[in-house]
Amino acid sequence: MDSKEQVKKLQQELTQTRALLSNTVDTLQEERLLASTTKNRVVGGYYMMSRQAEKNLRALQGKNPAASLVFSVLREPIFICSNSRPASRRA
CATH class of the missing domain: 1.20.5 (Single alpha-helices involved in coiled-coils or other helix-helix interfaces)
Known part of the structure; x- marks a missing residue:
């Protein structure tokens, strides 16, 4: 038992x-x-750029400071996958 x-x-x-x-x-x-x-979430959408692409972009910006501003403006729509407008664009 x-x-x-x-x-x-x-x-x-x-x-x-x-x-x-x-x-x-x-x-x-x-x-x-x-x-x-x-x-990979950011305000307004998803972060779309790969880490390797981001590293390459930083290296390019370091070599050419004038390109830094151009790429930062171009990069904003790439980062945010939504219908929002980047802060650097005028309304």
Whole structure:
């Protein structure tokens, strides 16, 4: 009789552990989804330029300071994937 009670207790603990694991997996999935939806997010839209392109652009701006202003104006519509107007453009 003692071993049957012990088996029941272990089965109950296993059921609780599985439920806890399932809940943890669901929570992790929700957090991953939330992280993926907010990744590369900027005000007004999504950040569209790759990191490598950004590094190349910074290097080019460092070599030619006059190009810095031109590229910063050109870069704003690339950064924001929406219908908003960049701050550097006149209304």
